[in-house]
Amino acid sequence: MKRYFANKKAIAVFVAPALLLFLIMVFYPLTQMFVKSFYAWNGLSTGKFIGLDNYIRLFDDTVFQTSIKNGLIFSLFITVFQISIATVLAIAVSNIKIKGRNFFRIAYFLPVVLSITVVCQLWLSVFNSEYGMLNRLFELLHMDYAQDWLSDRHKSIYVIAFVNAWQYMGYHFALLLAGIKSIPKDYYEAAQIDGASTVEAHRKVTLPLLSETYKFCLILSVTGGLNAFTNMYIMTGGGPGTSTYTLTYMMYSSAFRAYEYGYGMSAAAFLVIECLIATLVINKLVARERITY
Amino acid sequence: MTMQNTTLQLRKPRKNTTGNILFKMGLWLYAMISLYPIIWMLFYSLKTNEEIFVSNPFGFPTSFQWVNYARALSEYNVPKYFFNSVIVSLGTVSLTILISLMFSYATSRMHWRGQHFARLFVSLGMFIPVQSILIPLAVLVKNLHLSNNYLTLILPYTAFNIAFSSMVFYGFLRSIPIELEEAAFLDGAGIFTTFFKIIVPNLKPAISTLIIFTFLQAWNEFPIALILITDNALKTLPLGLLFFQGQFTTDWGAMGAAMIIASFPTVVLYIFFSNQVEKAMTIGGAIK
Numbered sequence: 001m002k003r004y005f006a007n008k009k010a011i012a013v014f015v016a017p018a019l020l021l022f023l024i025m026v027f028y029p030l031t032q033m034f035v036k037s038f039y040a041w042n043g044l045s046t047g048k049f050i051g052l053d054n055y056i057r058l059f060d061d062t063v064f065q066t067s068i069k070n071g072l073i074f075s076l077f078i079t080v081f082q083i084s085i086a087t088v089l090a091i092a093v094s095n096i097k098i099k100g101r102n103f104f105r106i107a108y109f110l111p112v113v114l115s116i117t118v119v120c121q122l123w124l125s126v127f128n129s130e131y132g133m134l135n136r137l138f139e140l141l142h143m144d145y146a147q148d149w150l151s152d153r154h155k156s157i158y159v160i161a162f163v164n165a166w167q168y169m170g171y172h173f174a175l176l177l178a179g180i181k182s183i184p185k186d187y188y189e190a191a192q193i194d195g196a197s198t199v200e201a202h203r204k205v206t207l208p209l210l211s212e213t214y215k216f217c218l219i220l221s222v223t224g225g226l227n228a229f230t231n232m233y234i235m236t237g238g239g240p241g242t243s244t245y246t247l248t249y250m251m252y253s254s255a256f257r258a259y260e261y262g263y264g265m266s267a268a269a270f271l272v273i274e275c276l277i278a279t280l281v282i283n284k285l286v287a288r289e290r291i292t293y
Numbered sequence: 294m295t296m297q298n299t300t301l302q303l304r305k306p307r308k309n310t311t312g313n314i315l316f317k318m319g320l321w322l323y324a325m326i327s328l329y330p331i332i333w334m335l336f337y338s339l340k341t342n343e344e345i346f347v348s349n350p351f352g353f354p355t356s357f358q359w360v361n362y363a364r365a366l367s368e369y370n371v372p373k374y375f376f377n378s379v380i381v382s383l384g385t386v387s388l389t390i391l392i393s394l395m396f397s398y399a400t401s402r403m404h405w406r407g408q409h410f411a412r413l414f415v416s417l418g419m420f421i422p423v424q425s426i427l428i429p430l431a432v433l434v435k436n437l438h439l440s441n442n443y444l445t446l447i448l449p450y451t452a453f454n455i456a457f458s459s460m461v462f463y464g465f466l467r468s469i470p471i472e473l474e475e476a477a478f479l480d481g482a483g484i485f486t487t488f489f490k491i492i493v494p495n496l497k498p499a500i501s502t503l504i505i506f507t508f509l510q511a512w513n514e515f516p517i518a519l520i521l522i523t524d525n526a527l528k529t530l531p532l533g534l535l536f537f538q539g540q541f542t543t544d545w546g547a548m549g550a551a552m553i554i555a556s557f558p559t560v561v562l563y564i565f566f567s568n569q570v571e572k573a574m575t576i577g578g579a580i581k
Contacts (some may be wrong), residue, residue, distance in 0.1 A: 004474075005403045010484045014403070018396035018455050022400050025452030029429035036429070043432055085323065093318055094417065106567055107324040115513040115557040117531040118552045122334050122576065125545065133333055133348050140351075170327070174571045216577065225424045230515045236537065238522060239403055248424040248516075255428045256520070268425040275422055 029142070029186070037269045041262035043255065054266035064267065067245045070157050074246065075225025076159040078168070081223050083214070086172035091202055093173075094180040109170035116167070120234035123163045124150075150236055153243040160231045160244060168224070172217045179213035180206060215286040222282065223275045247271040296579075308463030334531055338362070345545050362548035362554070371551050374525065374533030377443075378512055381529055384447040385511040386504055388456040393503075394496070396455065397446065397462035397487060402474070418456025431520045441524045449521070450511050459505045461576060465499040466492075505562070505573035513560055530555040 041047030123179040126133045127149040191201040229248035238246045255264035339354040393478045401411040451471045477487040513533045
């Protein structure tokens with residue numbers, strides 16, 4: 001048997017494509033990203049080593065500060081929106097007494113399968129100041145909220161975050177629903193016999209037992225928020241001004257608009273470290289809660 | 294309340310309290326928030342500008358303007374983008390599945406030095422945000438003269454998907470009894486025959502799950518396509534449909550039609566196979 005499983009030729013054929021592709025297309029660019037963040041580089045020549053200059057410049061850059069702040073706002077907004085709504089909806093749909101559960105499931109999940117371009121442009125037409133659905137609706141109801149939704153320096157980041165949260169809420173909903181379904185029914189019956197109300201039963205049974213799922217949801221939405229790019233690229237182009245820049249957007253515009261590749265990479269390196277820290281912190285925090293239970 | 298629940302009802306009488314009604318209204322309200330914008334888009338893809346902007350912005354189209362769809366297909370390059378998306382998605386799916394299957398088989402079943410290191414190394418891919426390596430990737434693709442053909446997208450998409458799908462296959466492979474292969478070897482089959490005739494068929498459920506997952510990823514991917522594709526003839530749908538970029542569009546009918554066409558494959562896939570799609574999309578949560 002060993003003869004078959006130690007077949008050198010077969011091993012090479014099986015392993016080489018994956019390893020090579022990963023090395024060339026993912027790992028090599030990753031190392032380049034860190035290395036070149038210490039260079040002044042326009043993407044063409046080999047560039048000039050300048051030590052920490054890119055990073056020093058980064059911390060003085062007001063656009064960088066805006067980008068960090070927006071990443072945090074975006075993360076916080078989508079995390080709270082998605083996970084709180086997804087929790088309530090998943091618990092509701094898991095209840096067999098609710099009628100039309102399949103309809104609700106499909107309704108909540110459908111935006112997830114749409115392309116982000118379609119979603120962003122759909123919401124651009126909803127938020128359109130002249131003809132958009134939202135302003136027309138306010139007009140119809142004689143309410144005074146009609147406005148140009150994406151041209152306010154302070155509000156537009158929330159508007160964009162809402163669009164992202166709207167699209168991916170269903171993803172968290174499906175994750176939690178799958179988690180709830182895997183919890184044995186006896187747990188709830190036991191809680192009910194002990195006289196717990198439905199809300200109490202879910203708080204004492206569902207939430208603690210789903211801590212692994214919540215950890216996954218949290219990592220996904222927090223790092224997804226820090227990485228945000230496409231939503232602002234399509235909906236505002238980072239504007240008005242630079243008010244909806246994020247780290248990825250900053251990297252994109254330094255590299256492909258200002259041709260400062262090295263500077264863009266220092267923003268990217270910062271982003272990777274930020275995501276890593278967020279993941280570690282979430283792992284720690286959620287693990288600790290599980291012990292208390 | 295239905296009859297089956299009488300035992301629970303005896304212990305805890307539950308009526309349609311105000312709280313309950315409010316709760317149900319909440320469920321409907323969010324369903325509306327989730328669905329109505331999409332339906333609204335479907336409606337305006339079938340309306341005239343006069344209806345969209347003036348007379349009937351919210352409701353059902355008064356007469357179906359299929360001409361919007363004809364215009365989307367003839368004037369906005371939608372068939373070309375659609376075709377590109379199909380090629381790129383199918384290419385990515387087949388390459389990802391094949392490469393990951395082989396890799397996870399070699400790392401889980403076969404014996405060689407460094408097999409654990411190789412597996413862990415490739416699984417790093419799951420923790421690297423795609424966005425962070427866009428610049429070096431763009432430079433690399435340019436230097437390799439890979440620009441402007443279908444492989445420009447298929448290779449990076451595959452490279453990014455290998456980590457996740459290898460991990461999923463690895464998990465499934467460990468649950469297949471080794472006796473299956475032993476029997477095949479005793480019958481005189483070689484390792485490649487055994488792999489394709491015994492292992493691959495046994496992994497069908499995992500393969501179909503990953504086909505759905507990878508397809509959706511590739512069909513909807515945006516940032517890599519944005520950075521790597523400059524030739525209009527190679528743009529995939531997410532890139533080709535950027536109506537609001539550059540020029541301001543007033544042709545909402547055709548824009549809506551183009552977006553409906555672009556969403557059609559994934560929405561139909563989801564409606565018909567909703568359980569499988571949800572399972573595929575959330576498999577990451579089950580594995581962690």
